[in-house]
Amino acid sequence: MTVDSQERLRRWRLVLGGERAGEGTGCQLSGGDADMDRTLTALYGQRGGGGGGGGGTRSAGLNGSAPRVARWLGDIRTYFPSSVVRVMQRDAIDRLGLSRLLLEPEMLESVEADVHLVGTLLSLNQVMPESTRETARQVVRKVVDDLERRLASRTRSTLNGALDRSARVNRPRHRDIDWNRTIRANLGNYLPEYGTVVPERLVGYARASQVVKKEVILCVDQSGSMAPSVVYSSVFGAVLASMRSLSTRLVVFDTSVVDLTDALDDPVDVLFGTQLGGGTDINRALAYCQSHITRPSETVVVLISDLYEGGIREEMLKRVAAMKASGTQFVTLLALSDEGAPSYDRDHAAALGALGAPAFACTPDLFPEVMAAAIEKRPLPIPER
Incomplete structure (x- = not known):
């Protein structure tokens, strides 16, 4: 048997898991491979899909014990790269109901932080004990700082270019x-x-007195399914608020509306000011945003929502139509995350598209281009589906 064949059998044995499920491979695990197999079995059980016997059994082995989970979290960091660790942590939270263990500081210190973990922590914010809150803030701070380093420079350079072009005379x-x-x-x-x-068209610098400050209103759905979008929105809100040529407002909503603009100097404060979960009233949120538009032709409203409206649909659409008729640039993002197209209300998306406000999912890397296009009042760079 060649080395490549042995490696393939080893990998299949780890995928299938469990002695009986892996019998067909003829591969015995030992040492580090056996330890890796135990960490996988603890989360996914015996992963074989065959008929009877132990191969089809799914019986994860973490048992909700904090010490045992802490050891398991250490093990997966030993055997797997960070990207895989984050997936396994997410699966553990979803499959084994480990959210309550994240309320313990010792557990939080053991996890690999990412956007999804931040979303989970925010959903637990209202029941989080004080002993855990500071550790949770440190975890959230690490993720936010990483996102800012990744996104801030490109966002500022892209939007400064757009603002410069829009200011030319x-x-x-x-x-x-x-x-x-x-x-x-x-x-x-x-x-x-x-x-x-022959200069038929002259391009000039705008004088300081001619430069008009643009206004951006981010209106963000904080229902539970929108957690990654809330995280990214808080980071982008802080970046936009740091630009002198922009006036930025951040509004989050479920069935109520909360204006977090005063907290924009620190996205971590923004995130802990949200309350993930609950219903959705887009109409009420847009009414609040509309009441703060004083210069429609210089304003961009960005609605970030999966459009599952619990309020008055007809009123919501009328508000969007009125804002667009007044000259406001209106952008609808079904999600602001790396996850791709989410579940969303297709009827509402189609109705907004008919009003000239097409709804689409947007990755964080594309967001600066979307905002630049909105500021310059040119077609949005809608990704292909």
Whole structure:
């Protein structure tokens, strides 16, 4: 048997799990492989799918014991890369109901932090004991800081470019002409016989008095299914709020509406000001946002929701139509996360699309481009499905 064949059998044995399920491989595990198999069995049970016997049994072995779970968390970090560790932690929370153990500081210190873990912690925020709260904040802080390092620089550079372009004037005074951009804009008018460009369109710098501050309102659904979107929205809200050329408001909602704008200097405070779960009243949230629009033509409203409306559907659509008619740029994101297309209300999405506000899922990497397009009032970069 070749080395490659042995490795394939080893991998199948780890996938199938359990002695009886793995009998067909003829592969015996020992040492580190046996320990790895035990960590997998503790979460997924005996993973064989065959008929009778132990192969089809699923009996995870963590038993909800905090010490045992803590050891298991250490083991998976030993045997698997961080990306796999995060998946296994998520499965443990979902399959084995380990959320309550995250209320213990010792457990929180053992986990690999990611966006999904932050969402779980936020859902437990209201029942979290004081002894755990500071540890939870440290876990959330680590994830938020990592996201800011990844997203902030590109977001600022992309939006500053968009704001600069939107501030340019096309009928500038002679001393305000941006000659480099004017020449680039008129290269099609080059006259070779004269060796010159005819500047049919002038591009100028906007004077300080002409630069109009843009307003952004992030309106974020905080129902339980939107947890990753809430995390990313808080980070982007803080980044946008740090830009002098933007005025940013962050509103979160379920059946009630909470304005978290005053906490935008610290996204961790924003996140602990949310309350994941509950119903959804998009109409009420949009009514609040609409009441804070004072310069419609300079305002971008971003609704981040799966559109499962518990409020008044017709009123919601009327508000969107009214905002667009007034000149407000309206963007609908079904999710702001790395997860792809979520479950969403297709009827509401179609109705918003008919109003010129197409609804689509957006990854964090695409979000700066979406905002830049909205600021410049050009078509949104909607990803292909």
